[in-house]
Amino acid sequence: MSSTYGIIGGGIAGASIAYHLSQRTDDSVVVFERQSPASETTYKSVAQYGFYGDETQYRMKRYGMKLYNRFFREPRVNPRYTSMGILTAATEADNADRMEEAVRTDGDTYFGKMGMGFDRDLVEYIDGDAIKEKLLLPPVDEEPIEGALFRPKVGYMDRPQELAYEFLERAKDNGVDVRANTAVEEITTDGGRATGLVTDGGEEVELDEVICAAGPWNIELAESVGIELPVKHTIAPILVLRPDDQSDYTLPAINHFESPYTFHRRSEDEFLIGYNPGDVYEDATVYDPRTMGETVPEEIRDRGIDLLQRLVPDLIDAKVVEEWVGIRSITPDKNPVVGWTDLEGFSIAAFHTSGIQLAPAVGKMIAQQVLDDDPTDYYDDLSITRFEGYTDHRS
Structure with a gap:
């Protein structure tokens, strides 16, 4: 007996889920994307890829890197990956000392594991005075830097939207139906089970499984079927700068330890300023994606530009x-929240940032759950049931 699987969201997560399902089943798989695929959260991503995080994320990223290697070997579109490393720079002496101590003790709860083991990052502490003795960074002013951590195993996807299309093109080859400009207005239920959805055009679609991978829309969609996700939001503003004089040097990404700012080169003639206000869940909120503007707040813009010009005067x-x-x-x-919920037939894929890095493993996990009834090895660390007060329909 055939089934129909509906995926809400055509970004990197929904694309990966569609691909992994299509690799395993000939049943109908439909992706519902409110705009064009990967045009919202995925498109706006800084798209870094690096081996940091807990052991679960290390395993997920290893799977993702292996899959991306296959995709990049025989690309369907035009993704690009730039390996440049990341320099976390401290401009205060106490924080430089803290970095040095973390390296000496193989990491801590803030910096994560360090070293060269199976699941550890390769990382080096560099004193501020020695930065230009160890790294080729002609445009960087080392004077404000007291010390830094350098991780070489970090890069970024130049075109994150194209990366989602790598999944989608393969999924479409396997028969997946991708419906762009089709927003989901309602998830239908009956007798404690998700049964389908209603689109903004009024179409009622019957489904055996509804998989919600809608980025910032996840919270609202889950609430509509009585699930309060343990997920909140922060803003992710990005500035793209173009200097008058082009540099031929490939710089590492630069994280400023004492502030929320990250800088990295996106192309030969453009730099990105990213802003991450932090991962403190209690301080986060919930935003309505409909009301978010495209203009970076003036204070965030000015501070970011001033700091970039301080560290890279060129x-x-x-x-x-x-x-x-x-x-x-x-x-x-x-860690992301992935898989079954207490509503049978309704699964979730909600990230804690890092969608580009973790989406391949998330797609594989969802496919195993809905096709094989297999919780997978990731279940204990990624299931919604790890949080107090939450169950899934199998509990």
Whole structure:
């Protein structure tokens, strides 16, 4: 007997789920995307890829990197990956000392594991005075830097939207129906089970499984069927700067330890300023994606530009040529919420940032759950049941 699987959201998560389902079943798989695929959260992502996080995320990222290697070897569209490392720079001496101590003791709860073991990052502490003795960073002013951590195993996807299309093109080859410009207005239920959805065009679609991978819309959609997700939001503003004079040097991404800012080169002639207000769940809120503007708040813009010009003086004349404000989802323990919920037939894929990095493993996990009734090895760490007061329909 055939089934029909509906995926709400055509970003990197929904695309991965569609691909992994289509690799395993000939049943009908339909993706419902309110705009064009990967045009919202995925498009607005800084799209870093690095081996940091807890052991669960390490395993997930290893699977993701292996799959992306396959995709990039025989690309369907035009994704690109730039390996550049990441430099976490401290401009206060106490924080530099803290970094040095973390490296000496193989990491701590803030910086994560460090070293060269199976699930550990390769990381080096560099004193501020020695930065230009160890790294080729001609445009960077080392004077304000007291010390830094350098992780070489970090890069970024130049075109995150194209990466989602790598999944979608393969999924469509396997028969997946991708419905762009089709928003979901309602998830239908009957007798404690999800039974389908209603689109903004009034179409009623019967489904055997509803999989919600809708980024910042997850909270609202889950609430509509009585599930209060352990997920909140922070803003994710991005500034794109273009300097007057182009540099031929590939710089690492630069995280400023004492502030929420990250800087990295996106192309030969553009730099990104990213802003992450932190991962403190209690301080986060819930935003309505309908009301988010595209203009970066002036205070965030000015502080970010001033800091970038302080660390990389060559960019003092760089002009802002593009900007946007995304919505970043976060969870209480910094791991995504994936899989079954207490509503039978309704699964969730909600990230704590890192969607580009974790989406491949999330797609695989969802496919195993809905097709094989297999909780998977990730269940204890990613299931909604790990939070007090939550169950899934199998409990």
